[in-house]
Amino acid sequence: MKRIYFTLLVAFLAVSVTAQVDRSKMPEPGPAPEINLDEPQRFELNNGLKVLVVENHKLPRVSIQLTIDNPPILEGDKAGVSSLTGALLGNGSTSIPKDEFNEEVDFLGANISFGSQSAFASSLSKYFPRILELMADAAINPNFTQEEFDKEKDKLITGLKTQEKDVSAIAGRVQTALAYGKGHPYGEFTTEETVNNVSLLDVKQFYQNYFVPANAYLVVIGDVEFEQVQELVTEAFTPWTKAAPPSFSYSNPSDAQYTQINFVDVPNAVQSEITVQNLVDLKMKDPDYLPAIVANQILGGGGEARLFLNLREDKGYTYGSYSRIGDSKYAPSRFRASASVRNMVTDSSVVELLKEIDRIAKEPVSEKELKNTKAKYVGNFVMALERPSTIARYALNIETEDLPKDFYKTYLEKINAITIEDVQAAARKYFSTDNARIVVAGKGSEVLENLEKVTFNGKSVPIKYYDKYANEAEKPNYEASIPEGTTVQSVIDKYFEAIGGKDKVAEIQSLKLVYEGSAMGATIKIEEKRTADKYAQTTFMNNTPMMGVIAKGDELYMKQGANKMALPPDLQQDMQNTMGIFPEQKIAANPDARIGGTEMLDGREVIKIEVPGKVIQATYYYDMESGLKVKEASVTSMNGQTQNQESTLMDYQEFDGIKFPTMRTSNLGPQTIEAKLLEAVINFGPTDADFD
Numbered sequence: 057m058k059r060i061y062f063t064l065l066v067a068f069l070a071v072s073v074t075a076q077v078d079r080s081k082m083p084e085p086g087p088a089p090e091i092n093l094d095e096p097q098r099f100e101l102n103n104g105l106k107v108l109v110v111e112n113h114k115l116p117r118v119s120i121q122l123t124i125d126n127p128p129i130l131e132g133d134k135a136g137v138s139s140l141t142g143a144l145l146g147n148g149s150t151s152i153p154k155d156e157f158n159e160e161v162d163f164l165g166a167n168i169s170f171g172s173q174s175a176f177a178s179s180l181s182k183y184f185p186r187i188l189e190l191m192a193d194a195a196i197n198p199n200f201t202q203e204e205f206d207k208e209k210d211k212l213i214t215g216l217k218t219q220e221k222d223v224s225a226i227a228g229r230v231q232t233a234l235a236y237g238k239g240h241p242y243g244e245f246t247t248e249e250t251v252n253n254v255s256l257l258d259v260k261q262f263y264q265n266y267f268v269p270a271n272a273y274l275v276v277i278g279d280v281e282f283e284q285v286q287e288l289v290t291e292a293f294t295p296w297t298k299a300a301p302p303s304f305s306y307s308n309p310s311d312a313q314y315t316q317i318n319f320v321d322v323p324n325a326v327q328s329e330i331t332v333q334n335l336v337d338l339k340m341k342d343p344d345y346l347p348a349i350v351a352n353q354i355l356g357g358g359g360e361a362r363l364f365l366n367l368r369e370d371k372g373y374t375y376g377s378y379s380r381i382g383d384s385k386y387a388p389s390r391f392r393a394s395a396s397v398r399n400m401v402t403d404s405s406v407v408e409l410l411k412e413i414d415r416i417a418k419e420p421v422s423e424k425e426l427k428n429t430k431a432k433y434v435g436n437f438v439m440a441l442e443r444p445s446t447i448a449r450y451a452l453n454i455e456t457e458d459l460p461k462d463f464y465k466t467y468l469e470k471i472n473a474i475t476i477e478d479v480q481a482a483a484r485k486y487f488s489t490d491n492a493r494i495v496v497a498g499k500g501s502e503v504l505e506n507l508e509k510v511t512f513n514g515k516s517v518p519i520k521y522y523d524k525y526a527n528e529a530e531k532p533n534y535e536a537s538i539p540e541g542t543t544v545q546s547v548i549d550k551y552f553e554a555i556g557g558k559d560k561v562a563e564i565q566s567l568k569l570v571y572e573g574s575a576m577g578a579t580i581k582i583e584e585k586r587t588a589d590k591y592a593q594t595t596f597m598n599n600t601p602m603m604g605v606i607a608k609g610d611e612l613y614m615k616q617g618a619n620k621m622a623l624p625p626d627l628q629q630d631m632q633n634t635m636g637i638f639p640e641q642k643i644a645a646n647p648d649a650r651i652g653g654t655e656m657l658d659g660r661e662v663i664k665i666e667v668p669g670k671v672i673q674a675t676y677y678y679d680m681e682s683g684l685k686v687k688e689a690s691v692t693s694m695n696g697q698t699q700n701q702e703s704t705l706m707d708y709q710e711f712d713g714i715k716f717p718t719m720r721t722s723n724l725g726p727q728t729i730e731a732k733l734l735e736a737v738i739n740f741g742p743t744d745a746d747f748d
Contacts, residue, residue: 093441093465096275096451097282101290103298105269108451109285110277112444118181118278119445120188122195124173125271125456126301127386128241136212136246137254137262138172143208144259145170145267148199152190161190168194173266181279185288192292198263205256213248223322224396226524227329227497230320233526234493235333235390236309242387243309247525269293270300273455275448309388311335311491317406317507317519318493321500321532323655323664326673326691326700328402328498332409333392334488338383340457345383347474347482352381353429354479355416355487356393360428362412363393371408373401379413381486385457391486398693399499399673403506406496410489410512417483420476433471489513500532501653502666534653544649544665547678548640554683556714564637564714566739571720573731580729586637607631624694630669643667643676654680662686684708684715711736 096108131137146168148157161168166179166187175195179187219225229245236243274293276285311334338348356363356379363377374395382389393413397405440446450464489512496507510517521529552558565587572581581596591607604615605623612628613620623631636642643649643665652664652675660679667674671694677687689702705717718733 093447093450096448099286101269101293101296103269103294103296104300105272105274105289105293105296106455107274107276107285107289108448108455109280109282110275110444110448110451111280111282112277113279116181116279117178118184118187118276118280119178120176120191121275121277121448122175122191123273123275123452123456124267124269125273126173126266127303129266129301130239130241130304130306131244131250133250134253134258135244136251137258138266139212139246140205140208140251140254141259141262141267142170142172143211144200144204145172145175145198145263146194147201147204149193149197150199151193151197152199154199154204157190157194161187170194172262184278184280188288189292192296195267196293196296200256200260200263202256205259209251209254212246212251216246216248216251220524221322221324223325223327223329223497226320226322227331227495230318230497230522230524230526231331231333231392231495234318234495234522235335236387237307238526240306240309240387245525264299266301268299268301269296270298273452275452277444277448309335311488312493313491315410315489315492315512315517316494317510317517318495318522319500319504319507319519320495320497320522320524321504321529322497322524323499323501323653324689324702325399325497325499326689327396327398328405328496328503329394329396330402330405330409331392331394331495332406332413332489332492333390333495334492335388336381336383336391336486337388338381338486339385340383340453341385341459344478344482344485346470347478348381348486350426350429350433350471350474351416351421351479351483351487352379352391353432354421354425355379355412355483357429362416363395363409366408366412367395367397367405371401371404373397373405373408377405377409391488398691399502400668402496402498402503403510406494406507406510406517407512410492410494413487413492414489414513417480417487417489419480421479423476426474426476426479430471430474434468437467437471501534501664504532538651538654538663542651542663544651545644547651547663547665547683548644550683551640551678551685552638554715555708556710560713561638563740564738565741567637568735568737569716569733570735571731572734573720573729575729580731581734582731586635588636588641591631591635605631607635624671626670627672627694630672633667633669634674640676657687660686685717709733712738712740714738 096110098106098108100106129138148154152160164179164183164187166177166183168177168187168191169175175191177187177191233243233245238244274289276289336348338345342348353361355361356377358364358378359376361378363379367373367377368375374397377393377395379391379393381391393409395405395409453459454461454463494517496503504519508519519531521531523529549558552561555561567586569584570581572579574580578597579599581599583592583594583596585592589609592604594604595602602616606613606615612623612631614623615621633642633646646667649665649667652666654661654663656662657677660681662677663680665676665678667676672690672692674688674690676685677689678684679686685705687702687704690700692699692701701722703720703722706719706721707717708715709718714736716733716736720731720733722729722731
């Protein structure tokens with residue numbers, strides 16, 4: 057009985073307390089939680105190396121981070137020397153060959169890596185003394201050999217060649233070069249020519265000049281004792297010769313005089329890379345640093361930010377749109393808002409980016425936006441404190457950025473104190489639409505006509521033209537190089553003549569092609585069957601059918617095993633436009649197909665036929681001299697996502713009087729598949745080919 061009365065009493069009290077709460081009002085936020093940050097213990101060696109130690113005994117692990125906080129370095133006509141220096145560091149030392157060094161690190165289950173002005177190591181704490189010793193030895197006594205230098209140089213040049221047609225890489229290079237100028241450390245870029253200027257002696261000189269202890273910080277975090285660290289670091293790093301890096305000056309960059317589009321023509325681009333940018337003089341120690349990063353978060357910091365909600369969720373122009381604001385104590389940094397968009401909406405996307413930047417500067421943000429952003433920063437900050445590396449990073453920031461000692465202890469108070477007015481003031485100061493440089497890298501033949509019509513706030517936005525290396529260029533002329541009288545039909549007629557003749561092609565009733573290659577350790581086989589009104593493509597992996605696409609009359613579907621799935625109507629329509637023994641037979645009759653200009657492809661001039669569609673935008677490339685098709689490219693846009701595919705066609709050989717490419721090199725995402733033609737079956741009479 058007592059238990060019943062007690063239960064009723066508790067229930068009554070709970071109801072009474074609940075009744076006293078006014079749920080029509082938001083509860084008042086409590087005070088910011090008190091942040092107790094243990095300051096790292098520190099000491100300094102006679103050579104200038106500053107050491108920070110964070111003891112954390114929760115796990116038997118330790119990490120070591122060496123950071124050399126030098127001003128930006130101008131590499132000039134030897135750009136790439138820093139990359140090569142970083143690649144060569146860590147290849148053992150003058151006393152331990154590379155293979156022995158790596159074997160010992162692996163045996164201890166540790167990790168050691170280097171940059172041109174940094175190093176990192178991690179291991180179990182019981183191996184800390186040896187890992188520290190190995191890291192210090194490799195840092196102070198690097199093993200620079202001609203053999204390794206030549207290998208790394210070849211790797212770097214190969215990497216640069218892969219970026220020659222990479223729209224994102226081109227856009228990034230031009231953005232920084234135009235923002236800072238090529239004579240500034242932040243604006244210069246590495247090319248094959250500058251890498252070839254670098255010798256092993258240059259690497260050694262760069263190391264001697266800049267891998268020095270004057271601005272160096274060593275941060276040790278984990279299951280260690282301060283006294284032990286002090287003893288071991290002193291022994292390992294005292295031999296590091298005391299030195300300071302050479303100083304030099306460079307011109308201060310400045311913004312564009314007026315808002316302008318800087319266009320880079322990339323003929324192979326299947327989407328446009330857009331960045332609206334301006335320079336900002338922002339340092340972490342500035343009073344408006346936190347309001348500035350909060351303003352940027354509201355504008356373009358993630359999936360809940362304005363740019364994303366506008367360009368993706370509302371307009372469907374892109375898979376994502378974001379903004380970033382940098383800070384630097386050495387030189388101006390950049391604010392930039394960017395998006396990768398479909399060609400047909402390039403001009404509209406430029407306008408929407410400018411509108412959002414303009415709006416956040418001119419109109420106050422909402423209380424909800426500010427509240428949500430503050431909550432995100434508070435949550436991230438509190439969670440980050442669970443990681444020992446956070447305390448070390450904060451301590452390093454205080455040292456290198458000249459921050460107040462209590463910067464992070466009062467971080468939440470400062471975040472919570474930010475007002476709507478603070479955000480708007482920071483946006484006005486750091487986000488510009490008056491001196492904005494809008495860098496667009498894209499396919500000029502498809503986007504320039506509309507870009508030239510862009511207006512903002514009642515004014516036309518002028519366009520300047522640049523090449524892929526940020527040199528001023530003339531406006532592309534896509535008609536000049538096209539021979540007079542060239543039409544879609546004439547290009548296709550020449551192609552049919554090149555592969556066997558129009559009459560011979562017209563006699564074909566069915567065609568079967570089988571290509572085989574390898575990817576991800578598996579054998580990939582693609583079998584394609586065609587008639588005038590039917591199509592089937594089946595992909596096999598290790599001879600097992602994985603997926604098929606079937607088109608029979610009005611029935612178009614994807615097949616996986618016994619399962620069939622109808623393709624979306626827009627995709628069906630685009631596929632209907634390429635039916636036939638050869639897709640060119642339908643393309644010739646497509647009123648939307650057009651000549652897309654000419655370009656150089658692997659040293660030969662090609663002419664392009666562009667076939668727009670609702671889902672698939674396709675481009676076909678034909679050799680101007682031979683008439684043969686040498687490349688196919690497509691961009692498929694569905695559900696806010698874009699997939700690019702390219703195939704290079706090579707080594708044509710004759711089968712029953714018709715020529716086919718016997719090699720196809722295809723890029724699908726990050727994968728490259730090189731496939732050989734195994735079988736070409738041509739039927740010049742009636743056929744009952746199976747298309748299921």
